[in-house]
Amino acid sequence: xxxxxxxxxxxxxxxxxxxxxxxxxxxxxxxxxxxxxxxxxxxxxxxxxxxxxxxxxxxxxxxxxxxxxxxxxxxxxxxxxxxxxxxxxxxxxxxxxxxxxxxxxxxxxxxxxxxxxxxxxxxxxxxxxxxxxxxxxxxxxxxxxxxxxxxxxxxxxxxxxxxxxxxxxxxxxxxxxxxxxxxxxxxxxxxxxxxxxxxxxxxxxxxxxxxxxxxxxxxxxxxxxxxxxxxxxxxxxxxxxxxxxxxxxxxxxxxxxxxxxxxxxxxxxxxxxxxxxxxxxxxxxxxxxxxxxxxxxxxxxxxxxxxxxxxxxxxxxxxxxxxxxxxxxxxxxxxxxxxxxxxxxxxxxxxxxxxxxxxxxxxxxxxxxxxxxxxxxxxxxxxxxxxxxxxxxxxxxxxxxxxxxxxxxxxxxxxxxxxxxxxxxxxxxxxxxxxxxxxxxxxxxxxxxxxxxxxxxxxxxxxxxxxxxxxxxxxxxxxxxxxxxxxxxxxx
Numbered sequence: 001x002x003x004x005x006x007x008x009x010x011x012x013x014x015x016x017x018x019x020x021x022x023x024x025x026x027x028x029x030x031x032x033x034x035x036x037x038x039x040x041x042x043x044x045x046x047x048x049x050x051x052x053x054x055x056x057x058x059x060x061x062x063x064x065x066x067x068x069x070x071x072x073x074x075x076x077x078x079x080x081x082x083x084x085x086x087x088x089x090x091x092x093x094x095x096x097x098x099x100x101x102x103x104x105x106x107x108x109x110x111x112x113x114x115x116x117x118x119x120x121x122x123x124x125x126x127x128x129x130x131x132x133x134x135x136x137x138x139x140x141x142x143x144x145x146x147x148x149x150x151x152x153x154x155x156x157x158x159x160x161x162x163x164x165x166x167x168x169x170x171x172x173x174x175x176x177x178x179x180x181x182x183x184x185x186x187x188x189x190x191x192x193x194x195x196x197x198x199x200x201x202x203x204x205x206x207x208x209x210x211x212x213x214x215x216x217x218x219x220x221x222x223x224x225x226x227x228x229x230x231x232x233x234x235x236x237x238x239x240x241x242x243x244x245x246x247x248x249x250x251x252x253x254x255x256x257x258x259x260x261x262x263x264x265x266x267x268x269x270x271x272x273x274x275x276x277x278x279x280x281x282x283x284x285x286x287x288x289x290x291x292x293x294x295x296x297x298x299x300x301x302x303x304x305x306x307x308x309x310x311x312x313x314x315x316x317x318x319x320x321x322x323x324x325x326x327x328x329x330x331x332x333x334x335x336x337x338x339x340x341x342x343x344x345x346x347x348x349x350x351x352x353x354x355x356x357x358x359x360x361x362x363x364x365x366x367x368x369x370x371x372x373x374x375x376x377x378x379x380x381x382x383x384x385x386x387x388x389x390x391x392x393x394x395x396x397x398x399x400x401x402x403x404x405x406x407x408x409x410x411x412x413x414x415x416x417x418x419x420x421x422x423x424x425x426x427x428x429x430x431x432x433x434x435x436x437x438x439x440x441x442x443x444x445x446x447x448x449x450x451x452x453x454x455x456x457x458x459x460x461x462x463x464x465x466x467x468x469x470x471x472x473x474x475x476x477x478x479x480x481x482x483x484x485x486x487x488x489x490x491x492x
């Protein structure tokens with residue numbers, strides 16, 4: 001270590017360009033110029049809330065919700081959809097973030113770094129509800145759902161553009177750090193921070209570094225991966241409130257020699273950016289419409305379901321199953337050996353493929369112990385060969401394609417085989433929007449009507465069916481509709 005360099009260094013006064021670019025974007029850029037982004041953001045809100053409501057059926061999720069200390073609620077606080085909780089906005093952000101990520105069913109962004117930008121809705125929605133209720137109590141107008149959409153687009157863009165060229169997973173860091181950074185930037189703007197305060201919040205979000213990815217991989221795979229984003233979005237909001245109170249920032253948090261993010265955690269590499277912030281990420285976001293499966297396996301599951309009619313009566317005759325995938329899929333969801341829990345199973349391409357071949361479907365319940373105990377699943381997994389297809393890897397990174405290709409072929413003991421079933425783009429891809437959006441709406445309707453009282457669910461569905469009506473709806477009205485009076489949740 002060059003101690004002289006450290007001793008001679010004077011305090012940085014100019015913020016790193018990475019930090020100022022984010023701040024100036026969230027302050028100045030008008031995302032409403034893109035009608036496509038605004039409309040896609042409405043669908044993203046619907047999909048994200050639907051995923052959160054669905055997760056409330058799982059005790060492993062609901063046991064983490066509510067206040068940290070029993071009874072520590074906040075009158076006129078930020079509400080948690082599908083529950084009776086009214087909490088301080090930071091705790092509400094954790095609740096919402098954990099709900100929407102729990103089943104690995106909300107949107108996805110795939111690039112050098114992947115992630116789930118709708119995780120930021122935890123902080124955004126909690127902040128919007130808290131600000132609205134505070135304003136209304138003072139006789140001032142509250143926020144509208146248009147404000148929520150604008151914040152969502154900007155959070156998606158910050159998280160997604162950072163991830164385009166910068167692979168944090170390659171150095172062992174988890175992508176939820178990008179949720180914290182995006183949430184800090186966007187919510188700092190929402191709560192009225194000055195430019196200097198927004199810079200301070202963003203710099204502190206980089207100083208936080210990152211969680212390790214170890215909870216996503218063997219031998220440590222566990223449910224933390226389902227609440228890590230809730231933790232990150234809540235932390236981003238916490239840093240925004242700290243900045244609003246006057247907490248200082250750290251201008252060279254990223255570039256400082258020896259002690260900055262790049263030297264300490266990014267192996268000395270400089271962060272790389274090849275495009276400016278705009279509306280690109282929301283316009284190209286990937287929706288998980290068909291299956292609650294890690295996104296690199298979405299087309300593998302679809303291909304397996306297509307092959308189901310050809311193999312369902314010949315499962316015992318299978319000799320081998322060849323899966324071709326992208327380099328990223330091969331690296332993070334190619335798992336052999338024992339799978340310990342649902343968090344392990346929903347990140348295993350072999351497990352997801354086996355379920356789809358056996359059942360012709362894949363739902364969240366298929367990751368639970370009851371289904372996982374079926375002997376045929378591990379029998380098929382033992383016969384699978386997973387290999388990278390270089391073309392899939394190449395087109396995965398091409399900006400005009402960003403495909404997520406997988407192919408499946410099943411070979412039988414008698415020397416016959418199925419055809420090679422290959423799919424480049426999942427239903428939730430921008431290239432399949434016309435096919436995907438009606439299915440997304442069905443998914444949203446299913447989870448809203450399955451959880452909410454009829455009079456509330458019908459109003460929610462009506463509001464969400466129109467862009468104009470949705471944007472003009474007050475956050476207070478929307479959150480009132482999303483609040484639940486269900487006894488089983490109130491008793492948690």
